Amino acid sequence: MFNRMIVAMLPVIPKGIIHKVSRRYIAGDKLPDAIGTAARLDREENAWSTIDVLGEFVEERSVALRSKAESLDVLAAIKDQQLQGAAGLSLKPTSLGLGIDEDFGTDNIREVVARGRELGVFVNIDMENSPYTDATLRAFRKLREEGFTNVGVVIQAMLRRSEDDVRSLAEYKPTVRLCKGIYKESRTIAFGDREEVRANYRKLLRIMLDAGFHPAIATHDDPLIDDARALIKERGLKNDQYEFQMLLGVRENVRRRILADGHHLRVYVPFGEDWYGYSTRRLKENPEMAGMIAKAVLLGR
Numbered sequence: 657m658f659n660r661m662i663v664a665m666l667p668v669i670p671k672g673i674i675h676k677v678s679r680r681y682i683a684g685d686k687l688p689d690a691i692g693t694a695a696r697l698d699r700e701e702n703a704w705s706t707i708d709v710l711g712e713f714v715e716e717r718s719v720a721l722r723s724k725a726e727s728l729d730v731l732a733a734i735k736d737q738q739l740q741g742a743a744g745l746s747l748k749p750t751s752l753g754l755g756i757d758e759d760f761g762t763d764n765i766r767e768v769v770a771r772g773r774e775l776g777v778f779v780n781i782d783m784e785n786s787p788y789t790d791a792t793l794r795a796f797r798k799l800r801e802e803g804f805t806n807v808g809v810v811i812q813a814m815l816r817r818s819e820d821d822v823r824s825l826a827e828y829k830p831t832v833r834l835c836k837g838i839y840k841e842s843r844t845i846a847f848g849d850r851e852e853v854r855a856n857y858r859k860l861l862r863i864m865l866d867a868g869f870h871p872a873i874a875t876h877d878d879p880l881i882d883d884a885r886a887l888i889k890e891r892g893l894k895n896d897q898y899e900f901q902m903l904l905g906v907r908e909n910v911r912r913r914i915l916a917d918g919h920h921l922r923v924y925v926p927f928g929e930d931w932y933g934y935s936t937r938r939l940k941e942n943p944e945m946a947g948m949i950a951k952a953v954l955l956g957r
């Protein structure tokens with residue numbers, strides 16, 4: 657109840673407070689912050705990462721081109737630091753202009769994926785809200801048809817269409833991140849009930865494994881993690897046939913346990929100055945969010 661009240665108040669809470677309580681979710685403002693985090697995760701935890709330049713829903717071509725240049729800089733830095741085995745790149749398609757014009761956005765994504773291929777870096781196309789699902793999947797399909805294999809995409813278990821989407825991607829045996837989906841969608845296209853989303857997640861993971869996908873199991877939800885672990889065991893999967901993924905700053909104890917059990921796990925490492933949208937989405941998912949904000953407001957920490 658208190659959490660819901662604070663969620664409703666988020667837009668009027670000063671940005672300084674939001675920044676303070678959401679710092680744990682973001683590597684920093686600059687590229688060296690993200691590269692440093694990826695190197696530390698690799699060195700200290702043997703965890704992989706996928707680096708994301710914060711920014712989304714870009715409406716101007718010049719901003720999309722800047723975002724593309726920043727993504728290219730990430731690829732170069734990964735190569736410079738010889739982190740290609742451990743670090744990849746995640747892209748928000750609308751930050752590269754997919755919402756301005758589909759061809760323009762797809763061309764920008766292609767340029768980044770092509771540079772990734774040259775440098776030996778994997779590039780994942782994130783999935784945003786439903787107005788962009790078709791265009792994002794079309795861009796992914798186009799790149800796969802053109803022969804790029806260093807590219808992945810995301811499927812959201814909350815969407816009713818996802819089973820059809822998974823089946824339609826099967827021919828590529830792709831690397832696909834499976835997550836619940838973070839964006840607010842209408843009940844006509846999305847499951848609204850928590851258990852329905854979980855059930856669909858379990859079903860989609862099985863379809864992916866049956867079809868020879870390399871699934872990235874992206875969740876912090878214990879029942880889904882336990883189910884995936886049981887499935888991996890039951891099917892005798894080797895740890896190069898799947899990976900777990902988690903967000904920076906979320907359930908680090910669970911992350912360490914998964915790694916300690918010999919699974920590969922990739923951490924989503926966002927950085928940049930455009931942190932507000934990402935941070936508020938993360939705060940809304942944090943069950944302790946209301947308390948953290950109240951403390952920051954009342955006690956200044």
Ligand SMILES: Cc1cc2nc3c(=O)[nH]c(=O)nc-3n(C[C@H](O)[C@H](O)[C@H](O)COP(=O)(O)OP(=O)(O)OC[C@H]3O[C@@H](n4cnc5c(N)ncnc54)[C@H](O)[C@@H]3O)c2cc1C
Nearest residue numbers: 782783835836837838874875876877901902903938941942
């Ligand atoms: C690597 C990765 C990439 C993603 N990429 C996308 C994408 O491209 N498109 C998209 O729509 N969504 C993406 N998501 C977000 C995803 O869709 C979910 O919104 C998010 O993972 C929360 O769902 P959950 O499965 O972890 O379950 P939840 O039920 O939300 O969380 C399970 C438990 O984890 C803990 N927890 C969860 N979030 C937080 C938090 N922020 N702070 C503290 N504790 C928390 C809580 O204890 C909670 O009870 C991604 C998630 C991950 C892990």
